[in-house]
Amino acid sequence: MLDNQLFNRLTRLYIIALSGVALLSVIGQLLIQIFLNSLLDDSHVVNVAGRQRMLSQRLSKTAVLLCNPKIFQADAEYYSQDIKEIIFLWESSHYALKNRDLKTDGRTFKVRNSAKIDSMFQAIEPLFKVVLTNAKTIEKLIEKPNKNQQKLLQSSLNQILISDKTFLKKMDKIVTQYDLESTERVEVTKKIEMFLFTFLFLILILEGAFIFRPIANNIRLVINKLTNSERNLRQANDELVKTQEALVQATEEKYKLQLAEEKVRAASLMEGQEGERKRLAADLHDGIGQMLTGLRLHSEKVKSFDFTNAKQAKSFNELQHLIQETIEATRTVSFSLAPSVLSDFGVVPAIRILTEQVSKVKNMTFNIHTENINRLPEAIETCLYRITQEAIHNATKYAKADFINIQLSENEQFINLIVLDNGEGFDLKSVKNKMGGSGLKNMQARAELLNGTFKIQSKIGKGTSIKIEIPK
Ligand SMILES: Nc1ncnc2c1ncn2[C@@H]1O[C@H](COP(=O)(O)OP(=O)(O)O)[C@@H](O)[C@H]1O
Numbered sequence: 001m002l003d004n005q006l007f008n009r010l011t012r013l014y015i016i017a018l019s020g021v022a023l024l025s026v027i028g029q030l031l032i033q034i035f036l037n038s039l040l041d042d043s044h045v046v047n048v049a050g051r052q053r054m055l056s057q058r059l060s061k062t063a064v065l066l067c068n069p070k071i072f073q074a075d076a077e078y079y080s081q082d083i084k085e086i087i088f089l090w091e092s093s094h095y096a097l098k099n100r101d102l103k104t105d106g107r108t109f110k111v112r113n114s115a116k117i118d119s120m121f122q123a124i125e126p127l128f129k130v131v132l133t134n135a136k137t138i139e140k141l142i143e144k145p146n147k148n149q150q151k152l153l154q155s156s157l158n159q160i161l162i163s164d165k166t167f168l169k170k171m172d173k174i175v176t177q178y179d180l181e182s183t184e185r186v187e188v189t190k191k192i193e194m195f196l197f198t199f200l201f202l203i204l205i206l207e208g209a210f211i212f213r214p215i216a217n218n219i220r221l222v223i224n225k226l227t228n229s230e231r232n233l234r235q236a237n238d239e240l241v242k243t244q245e246a247l248v249q250a251t252e253e254k255y256k257l258q259l260a261e262e263k264v265r266a267a268s269l270m271e272g273q274e275g276e277r278k279r280l281a282a283d284l285h286d287g288i289g290q291m292l293t294g295l296r297l298h299s300e301k302v303k304s305f306d307f308t309n310a311k312q313a314k315s316f317n318e319l320q321h322l323i324q325e326t327i328e329a330t331r332t333v334s335f336s337l338a339p340s341v342l343s344d345f346g347v348v349p350a351i352r353i354l355t356e357q358v359s360k361v362k363n364m365t366f367n368i369h370t371e372n373i374n375r376l377p378e379a380i381e382t383c384l385y386r387i388t389q390e391a392i393h394n395a396t397k398y399a400k401a402d403f404i405n406i407q408l409s410e411n412e413q414f415i416n417l418i419v420l421d422n423g424e425g426f427d428l429k430s431v432k433n434k435m436g437g438s439g440l441k442n443m444q445a446r447a448e449l450l451n452g453t454f455k456i457q458s459k460i461g462k463g464t465s466i467k468i469e470i471p472k
């Protein structure tokens with residue numbers, strides 16, 4: 001689908017972009033962790049520094065109380081203990097901050113003293129020492145009273161009270177400075193975070209522009225190509241179907257042509273047959289027929305002679321009778337081969353003579369119904385005559401019929417011939433399956449040669465009907 005080279009390049013780019021995003025996220029996370037930790041450290045430092053201020057105040061207050069026995073006597077024990085703890089906490093916290101070594105409850109906190117804070121601690125150091133030394137003096141005096149107890153106490157207290165005010169102010173400033181520097185660090189971290197975020201955003205935009213857009217474009221291209229090739233395929237398919245149809249049509253036309261050729265061949269065959277029959281009929285009629293007629297005339301002459309015995313006369317009569325029969329048989333054969341009446345007077349007289357001839361020799365009654373049929377083209381007349389001849393022949397030969405109805409009619413478009421017999425009928429299917437028997441086939445072929453139709457109906461016991469329709 002995607003071009004291989006392009007795909008590899010995009011994959012590489014994508015991996016780079018993804019790594020960039022991952023790296024930035026990790027860095028961001030680390031920064032936040034570090035930042036949170038340092039914020040925790042900073043706030044603790046600010047807290048401790050603030051506490052230093054409070055402790056110094058508590059120290060002053062306790063010192064005042066310890067130096068005035070009238071006031072504190074009732075709680076002497078408590079305050080002498082308390083000053084010890086305050087001094088310890090105050091001193092240790094002070095140096096922890098100053099020396100950047102702050103531990104609380106076993107946890108180490110990072111103290112980030114800037115140069116400014118260092119110098120502030122430097123500045124506050126003498127005051128711190130004054131307060132610390134004097135506080136310690138008071139603590140000792142309370143523990144082990146001295147001869148000049150009251151006086152020494154008073155002098156130490158004075159020292160503390162003098163230094164304490166300035167110490168407080170300076171400590172205040174240190175706290176503020178710690179706070180300030182912590183806020184500044186937050187700001188810097190914020191900026192770094194902002195920068196990382198911008199960078200991440202940039203990478204995502206670049207990823208969109210240089211990875212996802214080309215991919216989307218490529219996919220669109222591929223889809224377009226697919227759609228096009230599908231369209232082409234469909235077109236090709238359509239053309240294939242058309243070609244197939246054309247082929248089928250060509251095949252059909254070839255088949256039709258073959259049929260037409262066969263028809264022409266059959267037509268010429270039948271025409272040839274018909275011509276042959278005519279020739280034969282003419283030969284019979286003009287040759288043998290004339291000779292027989294001559295023979296009969298001669299025999300008439302011979303008849304005028306007196307025969308010496310009756311036997312001779314009888315033989316001669318028989319001979320004459322035989323000649324007459326031969327003449328008639330020759331006529332019948334000649335007629336059935338090609339009745340001259342057909343070409344001379346048309347199909348209707350030809351059929352009438354045919355039926356008369358048949359009823360002379362067979363027990364058959366005919367009913368012929370013809371309307372005013374004019375002379376028709378020779379081909380149609382021959383066709384109608386031959387079909388009638390074959391139908392009569394079948395009816396007499398197979399059907400054991402004794403009645404045949406022939407109906408010939410004509411309208412503007414067609415000529416119709418119907419031949420019905422009252423014979424036994426037959427099973428059309430079994431005859432169609434049987435080989436041999438060309439009479440029915442010839443009837444159909446003759447009708448179809450003239451673009452007509454041939455229909456036959458037959459029921460066993462109910463006779464047979466043949467219907468021909470030929471266009472004029
Ligand atoms: N009018 C009919 N009545 C009864 N059977 C018929 C009739 N016409 C045809 N047949 C039957 O159909 C068969 C085929 O007839 P046909 O095609 O004329 O052949 P063919 O006369 O040469 O035997 C005949 O053998 C006969 O059995």
Ligand SMILES: [Mg+2]
Binds near residue numbers: 390393394439
């Ligand atoms: Mg037949």
